[in-house]
Structure formats: structure tokens, C-alpha cells
Amino acid sequence: MNLFYAPNCSAGECTLGEEESKHALKVLRLAIGDSIQVTDGKGKCYKAAIASLDSKCCKVDLLNALPTPARRLWSLHIAIAPTKNNSRLEWFLEKACEIGVDSITPILCEHSERRKIKTERLEKILLGAMKQSQQYYLPVLNPLMSFDEFLSVTGADASTTYMASYKDGNKELVDACQPGQHTTVMIGPEGDFSEAEKERAKLNGIVAVNLGQTRLRTETAGIVAAHTFAMINKIR
Numbered sequence: 151m152n153l154f155y156a157p158n159c160s161a162g163e164c165t166l167g168e169e170e171s172k173h174a175l176k177v178l179r180l181a182i183g184d185s186i187q188v189t190d191g192k193g194k195c196y197k198a199a200i201a202s203l204d205s206k207c208c209k210v211d212l213l214n215a216l217p218t219p220a221r222r223l224w225s226l227h228i229a230i231a232p233t234k235n236n237s238r239l240e241w242f243l244e245k246a247c248e249i250g251v252d253s254i255t256p257i258l259c260e261h262s263e264r265r266k267i268k269t270e271r272l273e274k275i276l277l278g279a280m281k282q283s284q285q286y287y288l289p290v291l292n293p294l295m296s297f298d299e300f301l302s303v304t305g306a307d308a309s310t311t312y313m314a315s316y317k318d319g320n321k322e323l324v325d326a327c328q329p330g331q332h333t334t335v336m337i338g339p340e341g342d343f344s345e346a347e348k349e350r351a352k353l354n355g356i357v358a359v360n361l362g363q364t365r366l367r368t369e370t371a372g373i374v375a376a377h378t379f380a381m382i383n384k385i386r
Contacts (some may be wrong), residue, residue, distance in 0.1 A: 152186050191280065261343070
């Protein structure tokens with residue numbers, strides 16, 4: 151059944167946004183009375199029926215709340231340097247959402263080649279991936295920030311924050327990361343984190359790890375981190 155996103159939906163009637171309405175009418179060619187599912191992206195999901203169709207404002211009747219999985223007691227936050235090729239960052243967001251990620255923070259590093267991102271476009275990628283994978287929690291995309299800004303907000307979570315760097319660290323992420331924790335993994339740019347950045351992270355209590363013995367692209371490293379975390383916590 152087709153899944154739609156309406157952030158302010160609640161019991162009764164709700165209205166789909168313009169993008170969702172256009173998708174219902176012009177792409178899926180739904181008709182009044184057709185059954186759909188609607189989620190608020192925060193864990194709630196409803197069985198619904200199309201009440202009126204308009205490419206800018208589609209109204210639906212929320213018939214009943216559907217059972218949804220309980221929110222996990224652990225979470226994964228990936229801080230990643232935007233890739234030079236924007237399509238690679240979009241691919242990472244899509245696949246990480248499908249695997250299971252709770253929040254993403256784009257970070258600017260000394261070796262970063264891309265210093266601007268299209269936030270609205272990236273949010274649409276995450277939304278599409280959430281719906282495609284039939285999930286009811288929309289990952290949070292945090293604002294772009296510098297490496298040092300990120301370190302300043304990590305604070306007390308440093309002990310469960312891991313910096314992934316090629317062949318750096320005494321352990322691989324799979325051995326260092328513990329299940330059942332709120333975990334952050336930092337992924338550097340194409341040129342890796344600088345030595346100065348690695349040192350500042352170490353001074354902040356962040357644990358250096360590696361993702362294996364091969365050198366990975368930034369977006370591949372992000373996916374390996376997401377999959378590793380999923381396997382450690384046996385997310386299904």
C-alpha cells in the first residue's frame with residue numbers, strides 16, 4: 151500500500167502537502183476512496199482513504215491508527231563530509247535511511263571539496279527513502295557545520311563517538327562499538343581527516359577506529375558504518 155507523509159497528521163482528516171498531493175494525483179493516479187497509509191515521520195501511521203483530489207491539496211480521511219514498531223532504545227548519528235560529487239551524497243542518504251539511521255550532520259573539514267549543500271533536495275531524498283523502505287521515522291538532517299563546531303556540540307557523547315579513518319585506530323568499528331547505545335560515527339572527506347583534526351578529536355575523547363583494511367570512498371564508508379551499526383544491534 152502506498153505510504154504518504156504528512157507531518158501534522160492526527161486522528162480524523164488531514165491534508166497532504168503539494169508534493170505528496172501531486173504524486174497521488176499525477177503519478178499514482180489515485181481516485182477518491184482509494185486506500186493509502188499516512189505517516190507523520192515521527193512513528194505514527196494511519197490507514198487512510200482519499201477524500202478529495204487536487205494537485206496542490208489532497209485531503210484524506212484517517213480511518214484508524216496502525217500498529218508501529220516501538221522506537222529503538224539506541225540510535226545512530228552519522229556526521230559526514232559532503233562529497234565533491236553531490237549525487238554520491240544523495241546516494242549515501244538514500245541507502246543509509248533504508249538501512250537505518252536516525253540523524254545526519256554534514257560537516258566541513260580541512261580537506262572538504264564541497265562546502266555548500268542543497269538542504270531541501272537532501273531532505274526530499276530522505277523522505278523518499280523513508281517511504282520506499284516503509285519506515286515511519288524520518289531521519290533528521292542537521293544543518294551544515296564546521297568540524298570544530300561539531301566537536302563543540304558533541305560534548306558528553308564523545309565516549310560513544312567514533313572517528314572512522316583509513317587504517318587509523320586500534321580497533322575496527324565493529325569491535326569498538328557497543329550495542330544498545332546512542333552512537334555517532336564521523337566520516338571524513340575524500341582526502342580523509344587532517345592530522346590536526348584527528349588530534350583535536352582525540353583530545354575531545356573521540357575514539358579513532360577504522361572500517362577495514364581497504365580505502366573506502368566517503369559515501370561507501372558511511373554505508374559501511376550504518377550497516378555495521380545495524381548488525382551490531384541486529385536491526386531487522
